[in-house]
Amino acid sequence: MAARLRELIKTLFRYKSFIIGLFMIMFFVILSVYAIVTIPYDKAIRMWNSIEYWEDYPKLALPAWVNSFSSKKLPEGTIILDSRKTELGITKSVQRIEFGGVGTLININMRFTYEYEDFPSEIALWFYVNTTEPMLITITWIKPDGTEVSVYREVLSSYQYYRLTGDLEFISRYETRLINKLGKKPNYQLSSEIALFAKEDETILDKETITPIKGKYEIKIKARTGDPKANLDVKVNIYGKVYGLLGTDDKRRDLLIGILWGAPLALSFGVFASVATVLLQMIIAAIAAWYGSWVDHLISRINEVVMIIPFLPLLIMISYFYRFSIWTLLIVVVALSAFGPGIKTYRAMFLQVREMPYIEAAQAYGASNARIILRYMVPKVLPTIVPNIVLSVPSFVFLEAALAILGVGDPQAITWGKILDEAYTGGALYWGRYHWILAPSLCLVLISVGFALMGFTLDRVFNPKLREM
Amino acid sequence: MLKYRRSREIKRIIRFIGIRTLIVAISLIIAIYLTVIVANIGGHIDKIMESEVKLRVYARLRNDPTWKALPAEERERIAQSQIQQELERLGLTQPFIIRSFKYLQDALTLNLGRALYITSGGGSKRIWDIILERLPPTVLLFTTANVLIFFVEIFIGLAASRKYGSKLDKAIVGFAWLSSMPGWFYGIFLILIFAAWLRVLPYGGMVDAPPPEEPHLYALSVLKHMVLPLASWLIAYIPIGAYSRRTFFLLFSMEDYVDYARARGVPPRIIERRYILRPTLPPIITSFVLTLIVSWMGAMVTERVFSWPGLGTLMREAIGINDAPVIIGVITIYAYLLAISVVALDIVYAIIDPRIRVGG
C-alpha cells in the first residue's frame, strides 16, 4: 500500500500542473506561517479594526513601487511632526508669564523637508490642549521660498482634531489671496494641500502646471492662554499618496497586513470546511450504503430534501441575524453542506464496494460494522475523495468571500473577501485605486487556481478511468 | 392495446412527478420554516407582525371620529387595548411554537407583509409588490445564462468527445480550472477591464439611465447591460461543464451498444444523436438540476456586483438598512423559485427517461 502511494506521488510530480499548483499553495502557506508568527491573531484583529492604530497612515495610498513607473515622484508615507516627541526640526518653548497678567506663551516650530513632485493627499492637525482658560492658537505656514500663509487662528479649551484638508473656509480665503496677488482665480477647485505647497505664481492657476515647491518648510505655532500651568502639544500629519508594498485602504489600513492575514484564514477556512464536509458526506454515505433498508431510505430522503433547500440564502439570513465569527460560520457551513450532493456519488461507490467478496469474507470472520466501514470500505473510496477535497477548497474560500460581499460576513475578520467587498463598496474601481481590488483578487485567484490545478491532477492520477482508451 | 399502455404510462409519469413534487414541497416547507425560526429567534418577525397590527389598528381608529375627539391618554389606552385584542385574535400572543407555524403558513402563502423602509418603484411598501418588481430582471438574467450554458456545454463537450486527445479535448481539460472561481468574481474583473478601462460597456444596472423610450432601443440597452454578467457566468461555469459533459460522452461512447451501432455501419452523426446524446440526457438533466441549484446562489452575489436590479440587489439593500421583513421575503421567494425550477426539470426528466414511463 505504502509503495503504491509512493508510486502515485511520483506520478503526480510528473505533471507540470501539479507542481505549479503546489508552488502556489506553498506560497500561501509560507505567508500564513509568517503572518501567524509575526502578528498573533487577536492582536491582528484588534489592530485591523481600530481606527487609532492607523491614524498616521495615508488614506487610499497606492503601493510605493508605483513611484518607479510614475513621471512625478509621489509623496510616500506620512510626514509626522509631533511636538511631544523630541526630534530634529521640532522646537518647543514654554514661557510662563508671571507679571503683567498670568498665563503661558507657547511657541512650537516645526521644520521639514519636502522633495516630492506631487502634493500630499491630506493634512491634519491634532491639538492636545491642556488648559483651564481658553487658549488662542495661531499657525503660520512658511514655504521654502519664504511665502507665509496664515493657516489657523482659533480659541480652544480642549482637545481638537482639525482636518485642514477640505476646510472650505481656509480654501476660499486662500483663493481670495491669490486673486489679490495674481489678479486671477485658478481654473480648478483649489485644495488645502495645493495652497500650502504650490508656488504662488501663474503656475498655480492652471491644473496642468501646478507643482509643489521643494525644500524646507516651516510651521510656526503660537499659543497664548491665561492658565499659567497650561500646556499644548500639536501633531501635524502630512499624508502622502503612496505607501508600502500594497498601499492602504479607505480606513488607512496597510493592505499588506490584511492580505497577509487573509492567507491563513482563507487556507484554514477552505481546507477545514472542505475536509469536514467531504468526510462527513462520506461517512453518512457509508452508513447509508452499509446498513441499507430504512437507514438508507431515510438518509436518501433527507439528502434529497436538503439538496433543494437554498443553502446560500439561508446562510445569508443566519449570518445576518447572528453576526457570526468566522469560526462559527465554518461550523454552520459544514453542517449545512454535510447532507449535500456528494452523498449520492459516494453512496453509489460504497454500494459497489459492498458487493465485493472480501467484504463478505470480513463479515464471515466476525469483523464489526465499524471496522468494516472504516478499514475496508473507506480506503477503497479514498482515491476519489482526495481529489474532491482539494477541488472543493476554492468554493469554500469563495463562499466566505461571497458572504462578505453581501455584507453578512464576520464583521471583524481579516479576509480577502472582506477586503474585496470594502474595495468594491469604497469605489476602488471608480477612484482608480485598482491595487485595492487587485491585491485580494489576485490572492483569491492564485489560491483557487493552485488548488484547482492540484485537484485536477490528483483526479487524473488517482482515477484513471480514461487513462487507456 | 397501445392505448392501454399509454394510459398506464401517463399514470406512472404522474406518480413520479407527484412524488418528486412532494419531496420538493417538503424541502420548501422545511426551508421556509427554518427561515422563520432563525429570523424569529431574534424576535424580528414578532416585531414585524406587531407593527403590522399597530398600523392597521391606528388606521382604523383614525377613521373613527369618536376616537379622534377623545383626549390623548384615552386615545392611547383604547388603541393599546385594541392592539392587544387584535394580537390575541391573530394568535400572536401564543407561545413560540404555535406562532412559528402561523408565520410558516403566512410565508408559504406568500403573505409577506410590509417592508420597514424599502418601497417599490410604484411607492408600495407591500413586500409582494417590491419583490414582483425585482423578479423579472432576476429571472431574465438567470434563465438566459443557464440556458446558454446548458447548450454550449453540451455542444463543446460533444465536439471534444469525438476526438479523444484532440486540441479541443486538451483545451477543455486544460481550462477546467477556470471554473474554480465563481461568476461574480470574473464579473469584477470584466467590469474593471470593459467598463473602467476600455469604457465600452456599462458598469452595471440593467438599462441606460435615462432608459430609452422605444421598446426596441430599450431591449437593446438591456442586452448591452447583459453582456458582462452573462460573460462572467459563461467563463466561470462552461469550462467545468464542458469538461464533465465531455467525460460523460466519452464514457458513454464506450458503451457496448454504441460499439455495436458502429459495427452496423450507423453513420457517426446518427450515432452521436441517437446512441450517445439520447441515453445521456437523463443524467445530464440530473446534473443540470444541481448546477441550477448552485447557480441560484451565485446569482445573488452576481446581481450585487453588477447592480442588476433583481432580487439579489434587493437582498443587499435590505441587509444594508436592516429591513428584516424584506430579507425574509426574498429568501422565501428564492426557495420558491428553486423549488419551481427543480419540479420543472423533474417533469422534463420524467418525459425523456423511458424507465420512468414504463417502469423497469
Add this chain to the structure above:
Amino acid sequence: MDKILEVENLYLYFRTSRGDVKAVDGVSFSILRGETLAVIGESGCGKTSLARALMRYLPRNVSLYRGEVIIDGINVMKLSDREFDEKIRWVKISYVSQAAMNSLNPVIKVVDHLIEPLILRGMATKEVAVEKAREMLKLVGISEDFLYRYPFELSGGMRQRVVIALSLITKPNIVILDEPTSALDVMTQANIMNLLKKLKRELKLTYIFITHDIGTSSELADKVAVMYAGKIVEFGPSEQAYVDPLHPYSKALLSSVPRLHEERIPTFVPGTPPSLINPPKGCRFRPRCPNAMPICEKEPPLIKIGKESYVQCWLYAEK
C-alpha cells in the same frame, strides 16, 4: 457448393503504448455457402479481432490491416470504406456482438432498432420496414407485443434474440456470431442454439461461430478453426477436429471438456495465454506444449492434411 468466403493472409495489428498487438497474424481459411465455421480458442487469442477484421470494424489505433478477403466473389479489401458500408456491411455479412445484453440502446424501442438498418440503407420505407421488423420478431420467436417495448423490459434471452433479428433483417448471407450464448443460462442457451439452427435452415445462412465454449459450438459446426495467439493452428471438418484433433493445443482444449460417458478426469492447459504484443518466437504454443521439440523454435508451416484440413505443427511435417 461454392466458396462464399475466402480469407488469405489476413493481418490486423493494433498500436498500443506497449507495442503492436498482433491480434490477427496471417490467417487463411475458406468456407462454403451454407456451412458453419466454429472459431474456438482461449480468451485473448484474437477471435473477436478476426471478426472485426472481416467486418472492417476497426478501432482508431490500427497499425496494420491487410490481406485478401473475398466474400461471394467480391474482393472486399479493395473496396473503399463507403463501398464496403454500402455493399458489404449488413448486406452480405453481419455481426452479432458479444455481450448482447448491452448491445441495445436503452432509450430506443425494439422496433426502432430493427427498422434502422433498413431505413438507413434505403432498403424500405418506414411502413414496410415496420412490417419486416414484425416478421423478423416472429421468426426469432418473440411475440409482436414486444415491438414497441424498450430493451430493459426484455429478458436476457429475448434481448439476444432481438440482436439476432437485428443482424438478419437485411437478409445478409454470412452472419458472424461472437459468443452469442456465453452470458446466458443453460436453458436459454439451448433455446438460442435451436433458434440459430432453425434460422440457418430457413434463411440459408452461413455462420461463423466464435466461442470459447467447445461444447455448444460442436452442435452447429461443419468446420472448425482453432485459434492460438493470433494464428489458426488447426483447421478442418468438425468430425475430425472434435473427435481426433491434430494440433497439441486442440488436443489439450478438447480433453479439457468433460464428456458424459467417460471416466477420465478433464485436464487443463498449463501456463497462460501468450502476449499478443510479444508472442513467443517460433511456434507460439511451444512454451506450453507437451510435445515440444527443438525444431519448434522455428515457426512451423501450414501443413495440409487431407482435402480440407491443415495444421500448423512440426509433428505433421514430412521429414
